[in-house]
Amino acid sequence: MAPPNGSPRGTWRMAEALLSVRGLVAGYGETEVLRGVDLEVGPGEIVAVLGSNGVGKTTLNKTLSGVIRAAAGEIYFGGQRIDHLAPPAIVAAGLIHVPEARRIFPDMSVRENLELGSYRRGKAERAANIEKVFDTFPRLRERRAQLAGTLSGGEQQMLAIGRGLMGQPRLLILDEPSLGLSPLLVEEMFALIVHLNAEGMTILLVEQNVMQSLAIATRAHVLENGRFALSGRGEDLARDPELEKTYLGM
Amino acid sequence: MFAPEIVIAAVINGLLTGAVYALVSVALTLVYGVLHIINFAHGAILTAAMFAAFFAEQAGVDPLIAVFGLAPLFFVLGYGAQRYIIGPASHGEDSNTLLVTLGLSILIENALLAAFGSDTRTIDVPYGFSTVDLGFVFLPAPRVIAFAVTCVTATLLWALLKKTDTGKAIRAVAKEKLGAALVGIDVAHVYAVTFGLGAACLAIAACVLLPSYYVQPRVGDAYVFVAFTVVVLGGMGSAPGAMIGGLFIGVVESLSGLYFGESLGQLGIFVIFILALLVRPTGLFGARA
Ligand SMILES: Nc1ncnc2c1ncn2[C@@H]1O[C@H](COP(=O)(O)OP(=O)(O)O)[C@@H](O)[C@H]1O
Numbered sequence: 001m002a003p004p005n006g007s008p009r010g011t012w013r014m015a016e017a018l019l020s021v022r023g024l025v026a027g028y029g030e031t032e033v034l035r036g037v038d039l040e041v042g043p044g045e046i047v048a049v050l051g052s053n054g055v056g057k058t059t060l061n062k063t064l065s066g067v068i069r070a071a072a073g074e075i076y077f078g079g080q081r082i083d084h085l086a087p088p089a090i091v092a093a094g095l096i097h098v099p100e101a102r103r104i105f106p107d108m109s110v111r112e113n114l115e116l117g118s119y120r121r122g123k124a125e126r127a128a129n130i131e132k133v134f135d136t137f138p139r140l141r142e143r144r145a146q147l148a149g150t151l152s153g154g155e156q157q158m159l160a161i162g163r164g165l166m167g168q169p170r171l172l173i174l175d176e177p178s179l180g181l182s183p184l185l186v187e188e189m190f191a192l193i194v195h196l197n198a199e200g201m202t203i204l205l206v207e208q209n210v211m212q213s214l215a216i217a218t219r220a221h222v223l224e225n226g227r228f229a230l231s232g233r234g235e236d237l238a239r240d241p242e243l244e245k246t247y248l249g250m
Numbered sequence: 251m252f253a254p255e256i257v258i259a260a261v262i263n264g265l266l267t268g269a270v271y272a273l274v275s276v277a278l279t280l281v282y283g284v285l286h287i288i289n290f291a292h293g294a295i296l297t298a299a300m301f302a303a304f305f306a307e308q309a310g311v312d313p314l315i316a317v318f319g320l321a322p323l324f325f326v327l328g329y330g331a332q333r334y335i336i337g338p339a340s341h342g343e344d345s346n347t348l349l350v351t352l353g354l355s356i357l358i359e360n361a362l363l364a365a366f367g368s369d370t371r372t373i374d375v376p377y378g379f380s381t382v383d384l385g386f387v388f389l390p391a392p393r394v395i396a397f398a399v400t401c402v403t404a405t406l407l408w409a410l411l412k413k414t415d416t417g418k419a420i421r422a423v424a425k426e427k428l429g430a431a432l433v434g435i436d437v438a439h440v441y442a443v444t445f446g447l448g449a450a451c452l453a454i455a456a457c458v459l460l461p462s463y464y465v466q467p468r469v470g471d472a473y474v475f476v477a478f479t480v481v482v483l484g485g486m487g488s489a490p491g492a493m494i495g496g497l498f499i500g501v502v503e504s505l506s507g508l509y510f511g512e513s514l515g516q517l518g519i520f521v522i523f524i525l526a527l528l529v530r531p532t533g534l535f536g537a538r539a
Pocket residue numbers: 028031033051052053054055056057058059060
C-alpha cells in the first residue's frame with residue numbers, strides 16, 4: 001500500500017498508522033463543527049493541524065480524546081477502534097491530550113500535578129518519570145512544592161506538557177502549546193517539540209503559529225469549514241501559495 | 251458575670267457539640283466543593299442513618315460498633331444514589347441536580363414518616379450517663395466520644411484527600427474537570443465517590459449523635475441548618491473551613507446559651523448566619539459563579 005498523500009516515503013504505511021481518522025463528524029448539539037475529517041498519524045511523525053480561530057481544532061482534539069462524542073466516522077488508535085470509548089480508556093491506550101489553556105490543577109503542587117498525570121497510565125514508573133520530567137524542565141524541579149496556580153504562564157505550559165508525558169504517551173496531542181508565551185518562550189516550545197520527537201515521540205500539533213509549525217512538521221493539514229482544505233508535507237505547504245489564501249480565507 | 255471555670259466549661263462543651271457540626275458540615279462542603287451542588291438530601295440522609303443506628307441498637311448492636319457497618323453501607327448507598335440516580339437524572343445541569351436532591355430528600359423523609367411515624371425515639375447505652383471528669387467540669391461521655399470519633403474521621407478524610415490517588419483525583423475534579431478527564435480520571439466515578447464519602451460521614455455523625463440525642467423523621471433538618479451556616483462561614487467547598495467553622499459555631503451556641511439562656515442558644519447561630527451572608531455575600535454562590 002502506498003503511503004498517504006504527502007507522507008515521507010517509506011517511513012510508515014497506512015496499515016501501521018498509529019492514529020487513523022475517517023469521515024469524522026463532530027460538534028455541539030445541532031452545530032456541526034467537523035464535517036468529515038480524514039487524518040493519519042504515523043509513528044514518529046509530527047503532524048500539524050492548522051487553522052484560524054474557531055475553526056474546530058480543539059473540537060477535533062476533544063473528539064479524539066473522547067471528551068466529545070463523534071457524531072459519525074471512525075477513529076482508530078494503535079489498530080483499536082476508540083470512537084466509542086470514554087476518556088479513561090483512551091488515556092489508558094496511550095493517547096494523551098495536553099489541552100488548550102493548560103488545565104492544570106491550580107491548588108495542587110507541581111509534584112501532585114505530575115503524579116496525577118500517571119493516574120491512569122504509567123503509575124508503576126511514576127517516580128522515574130517525574131525525574132525525567134524534571135530533567136526536561138529544571139524549572140519544575142525548582143518549583144516542585146509550589147502550587148501550580150501560582151506558576152507563570154510559561155511554567156504552567158511546561159507543567160501541562162510534563163503532566164502529559166507522565167502518562168507515557170504513544171501519541172501526544174498538543175493544543176496550541178505556544179499560545180500566550182513570549183517570543184523567546186515560543187522558540188523554546190518549538191525546540192522542545194522537536195526534541196521530544198527526536199526521542200521518538202509521535203506528536204499531533206495544533207497551532208496558530210503557522211510558519212514555525214510547518215518548519216517542524218512532517219506533514220500538515222489546514223482545517224477550514226469542517227474539513228481539511230489543504231494537506232501536504234510541512235516544507236511543501238510552507239511554499240504553497242494556496243496556504244495564504246486558505247488560511248487567511250482570502 | 252460568670253466565673254472563668256464556668257465559661258471555660260461552656261467553651262469545652264461547645265467544642266464537643268461543634269465537632270459533630272463540623273462532621274456534618276464537612277460532608278456538605280465536600281460534596282459542594284466537588285460537584286458544585288448543594289445537596290438538599292443532606293439532612294434526610296443524616297436522619298436515615300440515625301434510624302439505621304437506632305434499629306441496629308434495638309437489635310443489640312451499640313452505635314459505636316454499628317458505625318463500622320453503617321459507614322461503608324452509606325458510602326455504597328451514596329455512591330449508588332449519585333452514580334445511578336442523581337447524576338443521570340440531572341443531565342449535567344446543576345439546577346436539575348438541586349431539584350433531584352430535593353426530591354430525594356422529600357422521598358426519604360416521607361418514607362421514614364410513613365414507616366415509623368413522627369414519634370421521637372431514644373436509645374439507652376451503658377455509657378449514656380457516664381461522665382469524664384476534668385477536675386473543674388464533668389463532660390458527658392457520649393459527647394466526648396463524639397468529639398474523638400470526629401477527630402479520627404477528619405484525620406482519615408484529610409489523609410485520603412492528601413495522600414491517595416483517589417483523594418488527589420477528588421481535588422483535581424473539584425477545580426479542573428476537563429484537566430482531570432484528560433489524565434484519565436473518571437469524573438462520574440469521582441462524583442459518586444465524593445457523594446458516598448459525604449453519606450459515610452453522615453452515618454458516622456448519626457452513630458455518635460444518637461446516644462445523646464433522639465431520632466425522628468425530621469431530626470436532620472436542625473443539623474443541616476447549622477451546617478449551612480458553618481459552610482457559608484468557612485467558605486463554600488473548604489473542608490478545613492468547615493472543621494473550624496463547626497467548632498466555632500458550637501462554641502457560639504454554647505456561650506450564647508450561657509449568657510442568654512438555654513432556649514436562645516440557637517439564636518447566636520442565626521445571627522452568625524445572617525452576619526456571614528452580609529459580610530461575605532459572595533460566600534454562598536460566588537465560589538461557583
Ligand atoms: N462547548 C461548546 N459548545 C458549543 N459550541 C462550542 C463549544 N466549544 C466550541 N464551540 C464552537 O465550536 C467552534 C470550534 O471551536 P474550537 O474547536 O474551540 O476552535 P479552535 O480550537 O479551532 O479555535 C467554534 O465556533 C466555537 O464557538
